[in-house]
Every structure is written in C-alpha cells, then in structure tokens.
Amino acid sequence: MGQPLKVLIVEDSEDDTLLVVRELKRGGYIPVFERVDSEEDMLNALDKEERDIIIADYAMPSFSGTAALNLYKERNLDIPFILVSGTIGDDVGVQAMVNGAHDYICKSNLCRLVPAINRELREAEIRRARKSADHALRRAHDELEKRVQERTTELALANAALKAEIEERKRVEKALRSSKRELTIRNRISDVFLSTSDESLYGKVLDIILEAVKSESGIFGYIGEDGALVCPSLNGRVWENCNLSEKQIVFPREKWRNTTWRKALREKRSYITNGPVPVPEGHVPILRALTIPIVYRGESIGVITVANKTTDYNDSDQKLLETTARKIAPVLHARRQRDIQEVRRRQAQEALKESEEKYRSVVEESLVGVYIVQNGILVFVNRKFCEIYGYAYEEIVNKLTLYDLVHPDDRHILEEGIRRRMEGEKTDSLEYEFRGVHKSGKVIILKGLGRASFLQDSPAIMGTLIDVTREKTLEQQLLHAQKMEAIGTLAGGIAHDFNNILAAIIGFTEMTRGRVREDTDVRRYAEHVLRAGTRGKDLVRQILTFSRHSEKELKPVQLSSIIQEPLKLLRASLPSTIHIKQEIMTDSLVLADVTQIHQVLMNLSTNAAHSMREKGGTLGIRLSDFSFSAPLDAPHQDMAPGSYVKLSVADTGCGMNREVLKRIFDPFFTTKETGEGTGLGLSVVHGIVKGHKGVVTVESETGKGSTFTVYFPRVEQDSEVLAEIDCSIPRGHERILFVDDEDMLIEMGKHVLEDLGYEVVPKTDGLEALSAFQEESSKFDLVITDQTMPYMTGTDLAKELISVRPDIPIVLCTGFSELVNAESSKAFGIKAFLMKPFSVQEIARTIRRVLDGKSESAQVNR
Ligand SMILES: Nc1ncnc2c1ncn2[C@@H]1O[C@H](COP(=O)(O)OP(=O)(O)OP(=O)(O)O)[C@@H](O)[C@H]1O
Ligand SMILES: [Mg+2]
Secondary structure: OOEEEEEEEEOOOHHHHHHHHHHHHHOOEEEEEEEEOOHHHHHHHHHHOOOOEEEEEOEOOOOEHHHHHHHHHHHOOOOOEEEEEOOOOHHHHHHHHHHOOOEEEEHHHHHHHHHHHHHHHHHHHHHHHHHHHHHHHHHHHHHHHHHHHHHHHHHHHHHHHHHHHHHHHHHHHHHHHHHHHHHHHHHHHHHHHHHOOOOHHHHHHHHHHHHHOOOOEEEEEEEOOOOOEEEEEOHHHHHHHOOOOOOOOEEOHHHOOOOHHHHHHHHOOOEEEOOOEOOOOOOOOEOOEEEEEEEEOOEEEEEEEEEOOOOOOOHHHHHHHHHHHHHHHHHHHHHHHHHHHHHHHHHHHHHHHHHHHHHHHHHHHOOOEEEEEEOOEEEEEOHHHHHHHOOOHHHHOOOOEOHHHEOHHHHHHHHHHHHHHHOOOOOOEEEEEEEEEOOOOOEEEEEEEEEEEEEOOEEEEEEEEEEOHHHHHHHHHHHHHHHHHHHHHHHHHHHHHHHHHHHHHHHHHHHHHHHOOOOOHHHHHHHHHHHHHHHHHHHHHHHHHHOOOOOEOOEEEEHHHHOHHHHHHHHHHOOOOEEEEEEEOOOOEEEEOHHHHHHHHHHHHHHHHHHOOOOOEEEEEEEEEEEEOOHHHOOOOOOOOEEEEEEEEEEOOOOOOHHHHHHOOOOOOOOOOOOOOOOOHHHHHHHHHHHOOOEEEEEEEOOOEEEEEEEEEEEOOOOOOOOOOOOOOOOOOOEEEEEOOOHHHHHHHHHHHHHOOOEEEEEOOHHHHHHHHHHOHHHOOEEEEEOOOOOOOHHHHHHHHHHHOOOOOEEEEEOOOOOOOHHHHHHOOEEEEEEOOOOHHHHHHHHHHHHOOOHHHOOOEO
16 A cells, blocks of 8 residues: 655646656655645645645746745755756756755656655654654753752752761760769669658758769758748758757748748749858858759749858759759659648548547437448447347347337338338338337337438448337326316316206205105105216216315325225125135325225226126235335336335236227226216226325236236324224204305205204305304304305305304315315314215214314315
C-alpha cells in the first residue's frame, strides 16, 4: 500500500500539478494535495493544516518560488521544500538551496522528484528526531542542575544542624558534669525522704546540704498548716552553741521580724549575705549566709539557710541550692500533705474514739433497754435491758431470742408487727406494748419501739424497751378510782332521795306490822314490804359502801373472831361439793367495822363458791400475819412497810382471764346472767378495804382458780374486843324533841319513838324547835334533829340549843351527802349521828347509848 502524503503544491499550471501528482503516485505515495498560486493562498493553506512537503514552481505569473521559499522560512517550518521548475538552472537551484530549499528538480527530470522526496522526508524525520533528543537532553540537564542545587542547600543546612548539635552536646556534657554533684545530693536527699518518716528527716536533709556547700550551720524548715515556720532542725550545732533563753523551733508569722528568710519566703528569691548577719543575743555569730526559699506552685512552702562557709558563698552554691530546693519542693509538699493528713486522720480517729465512748456510755447508761436482734437472736443488749429482765448479759446475748422474753400470750403482738412489715407496710418503726417474763417468772408490762435497720451490712432489728408495769398499774388504779368516784357521786345523789323514801316505807311498815296480828294477810304483806324495803336499803348501802360514802364504825377487833360468824353462815349455805378449808393463824387486831368485814368475807366467798358451783372444789380461808420492811417487798404499791393481817379467800374454781381480771372491781361489772348478780360485790369489797386503809390483790389462772388477798393494817395495842352482837331493842321514857322538815318522817319518827316508850315533841323546822326549847329547856332529855332543813340546819340548831343548855344530848340524822364534819360537830356537843334510813333497832340503841352516857366510847365516822 502506498504512503499517504499531504502536499502543498505552489504552481500556476494545473497540468504540471497533475504531472507532479502522477509522479508521486508512481513513486508509491497517495498524495493529498492543494495547489496555490499566490502568496495569500499559500498563507491560508499553511494556516489551514500541516503538510508533509511543499513543492513549488520557480516562475509563476503572480507569484514565485523564491517568494514562496521566503514565506516558508518566515514560518520556520521543518518540512522539505523542493523547487520544481522547467527553467531553473543549477546556479539558481544552488542559490535556492543556500536560501533554504532542500532540493531543486527540473520538470524535465521529474523522475528525481520521488527519490528527493524520500530522502528529504527521511532527513526531515532524522532532524525531528534529533531535535526531540536535543530537547530531552536539555530537560535532563536542567533537572540535574536543579537537583544539584537542592542537594547543595540541604547539605548546607545539615551541616549547620550538625554544628549546632555538636555545640549542644558540648553544652549538655558540661552541664551534666556540673550537675553530677547536684544529682548526688538530690539522690541522697531523696533517699532520706523515702526512708525517714519522722521529723528527724529535716536534720538529715540539712546535713547533706551543709556538706554539699561546706557550711557549718543551717536551718531547714517548712511552713506549717497555720502559716508558722517550723524548723524541726536548726542543725544540732546551732542549738548546742547558742545561748538563747528560748530555743524555739516554731516561728509564728507575726514573729518573723526582718530576717533574711522572711524576705526569701515573701519574695520567693534567694539571698546571699557575704558579711556578718545581725542575730539575737546569745546566738552563734553568722558571718555569711545563703538563704533559699522552697517554692511549690507559686507558694513558699519552706526555707533552707546555710551559714558560715569558710569562704564567700558564690553563684555556684546558690545555683546548687536552688536546684536542690526545686527538687525538694514537690517531695516536701507531698510530705507536708501526708503529715497534715496523718494529723487529721489521728484527730479523726481520736474524735471517733471519743464519740464511740460517748455513744457507748449513752447506750450503756441509758434508762431504757436497748437491744439489737439479728437472724432472730439478740446480739446486743444494754445494761438496762438486762436489769428489766433480771438476766445477766451473757445469759441473753447470742443465746436468747426476743420471743423467749415475751409472754407466750403476747407473742402474736410481735408476730403481727413482723407480718405487717412483710406485707409492705411502710412504717419506720413499730411501737409495741406487751407482757414480758422476768427471769423470776414475774410478768412485766413493757413498751417497745423497734425498727428494721442494718448492722454490718446485714438486716437487723434495733429497738428500745421500757418497763411500764408500775405506770400501767397506777393508770388502771387511777382509772378505777375515777370510775368509782363518778359512780359514787351519781349513786350517792340518788341514794339520798331513795333513803328518805325507804325510811318512810320501812318505818310505816314496821308500825303496821306491830299493829296487826301475826296470822293475818296484812301482817304477811307488811313482812313482804319490809323485806323488799330492806333489800332496797341494802342496795343503797352497798352503793354507798363502795363509793365510801357510808358510815362505818372502826374498832380494834380480832379478825379471827369476827370471821367465825359469816363462816357459819357459809357452811350452811354451800353445797356439799364445796369443801371449806379454814386456817386461822393469828389473833392479831385490826381497826375494823365488823359488819363491813362480814360483808367482805361474804362477798369474796360467794364469788368463790359461784366459781366452783359446777365442779365443786375447795374454798380456802386463811388468816395470817404479814409484814415487810423494804418497799420493794410490798405486794402492792399502795402498801407501806409495816405489819398487816392477811385474809385470803382462795378457790379452785374456773378462774378468770386477763380481760375479766382487769374489770372485776368495776361497779356493775358481772359475768353472771342478768338478774343473777349486780356486779357490786367486789366493788363493795374494794370500797370497804380502802376505807380500812387496806389493800386487796388478786391472782387468778383460768381453769385453776383464784385467790383474793386482803391486807389490813395491824393494830398493836391490846384494846377492847368487840362486844357480842346484841339483837334486843332498848326502850325508855324520856322526853325527846324530834325535828325534821318532812311531815312524813316526823309522823313516822313520832310513832316509832312513842312505840319505844318515849314522849315525843315533834317540830318541822329549826326555829320552831329552838323557841320550844328556849321556853322550857329543862323539860327535854334529848334532841333528835335532821341536818338538812330550810331556815336552819341541824348543826346550827344544835349550836343554839347547846348555847341554851350545854349538857343537852343531841343526835344528828344525816344523809350521806350532807357535809357534816363529825369531829368539829362532836367538839361542840353532838353526841351521835344517825345515817338515814335507820332501822328501829338502830335509833333505839343510839338513843339509849346517848342517854346512858356511852357516847364517848362510840366512834362515829363518815
Ligand atoms: N372467785 C372468782 N372466781 C371467778 N370469777 C370471779 C371470782 N370472783 C369474782 N369473779 C368475777 O368477777 C365478776 C364480778 O364480781 P362481783 O362480785 O363484783 O359481781 P358478781 O359476783 O358478778 O355479782 P354479785 O356480787 O352482785 O352477785 C364476777 O361476775 C366474776 O366474773
Ligand atoms: Mg359477787
């Protein structure tokens, strides 16, 4: 295949152009040509595209080969330019080649064209190749030049660095040599800091420093917590040689005066003084000194002063010590911190110990019992706790549970607390009241407060206990007393009116009975009315008894003899299933009202018999002496030390539970069926015993029986023994002034007294009575007057009567609620009192006693 060839042909003749093209084709080229024949066309053609070759004619009408060659040269093109002409001679041709053409060919010898083109194309190729090689070479050269330049600069820099390094090495080596001494000192100091834990450290460090700067004396101190300078070491020799009155080692800030170390510490800079330093008298002379502050994080924390080197201190000494101080600073700081912490730790420990002791004594001396329970066991109890239960510490701790110390009947109270907590009740602490059991077996009432907590990381219950047995008993007694008081007041109020009514009923009935024959209905009805009236009277009397409003006659009596009467009665009335066991161990005397003692024994025995009515049993009646001297031995807190007569009524009956036991002394409390019991029996016992300054206690166990014990104070003197009970009704004929404002009672009194044989002058008010008496006082043997009357009370009347006739005997009738002072009344001459309602027998006996002059021996009390 032929070689394509882009040809620019500069030729005016088309034919010649074709000739050239044909020649090229023949030579093996595939010519792509453009023909131009003017300068303008040639320039356009050259601008348009690149050519492989330019073939130009020499002579043309409007252009020329020479002009074309010039254009070619202007363009500086590196493609072959061949001149083809029919007219050209060798001289023109050579000249053209000199001017830049590559060859010239005659049109006649056109066969030379292709070889010339071949050659010129090759050469042009070679030229281009060479040119490109030249170019590459130049570039390589330039690059090399640049690299050499760069390397040279690098080398220069490296050289400079090396020089600097060598310089630095030399400097460091020098410094190293000079600091070797410092290093040794530092190491020695470090060792001291590490190995010395006490204040001797400062002395040891100072010795190293003194040796290093060849100095005789020095100080090394630190700033203490309070800002004072503390110098545990002023190196031994200073103190030894100093002759100071006080050799202090602590320098409070305000005493720093104008010392060099003060300046050093304040200004945080070193001071060299190569000359004598002013010192206090007696101090070793300081000829020269060097002072270095120890500064840590901008704060002066200590100071080193060295003195009396044989030569002047110099920069090197200063530098050495400054470096040493810099190195010491953090260690000294750490050391100070450690010391401060150590002091604080010790103080804290001491405070802890002290507070521990305080707590211990608070707990141990506490007036409440303190306990801790862990895993159910009591792991701690205080002294009071042991005291409450009567056990020794060792007998409780790690041996007993709290349950062991609780009365079996009350364990549910603690269980309930635990259950409530388990059910999630959010209570901080639980308050309990329960019965505990003392080591002696005695039941005690305790109030406890317990809370769940932690002890040494495991759950614990901590609590306190107080013994409230005494308070509880007192509280119950107070409650009982208050109740009695209230009921007494109430009952007393009713009883007053009742008594007047009953007095009339009983009086008139007695009179009715006396006036009818025995075997008549009226007589029987009257008996019934009398019995009912008497029962009513008894009831009122009982109420008055338990509320202690009743009148009683206290005489020294032998209990042993007066209990015989009711015992006889009892024996007769009890079923044969009940056996009576009687133990009379004493004949001691007590101050007692016989009727009331009968009543006590009857009430207690009836209750005892009632408790045994189903199964039978033994009724034990025991009378014995009892005495105690230590208040703690008192069977009841109301009992003072002394001698007593003890009457116990014991049964083997049904006993009582706690609830019943709590209320038995309450008036109207009964467990009997309605109508069976009034519930007044024990209230009356209580009232009577109290009235006798005695005490009644009870012990009972359900199913086993009860024991009631009455303690009466014993009377030591051997006085008269109770007279025989006399059932007769004494009579008389004297003249009696009878005063009462109630017509009904006047009428009744008149009849009763006249029945007894007396002559009666009745009066319905005090003034009337007084005037009758004033008229003829000598005609009256006795005055019986009511207390409560309009215009003038009984006592007022009595006073008036006595002023008229001092020896006139007066009997005063009172209801329970009338406040008559027996003692003062007696003092001005009232001889006796009659408590309404009174029976015929009572009034008959009182009248006789007064008239017969026995009133002095009769004790009348309210
Ligand atoms: N020895 C005893 N054994 C068992 N229970 C007793 C005994 N003594 C008293 N009680 C209980 O005390 C309650 C009160 O006694 P109290 O003597 O005051 O009244 P009462 O006996 O019920 O009635 P009343 O005495 O009028 O017949 C009785 O109902 C009984 O429950
Ligand atoms: Mg009873």
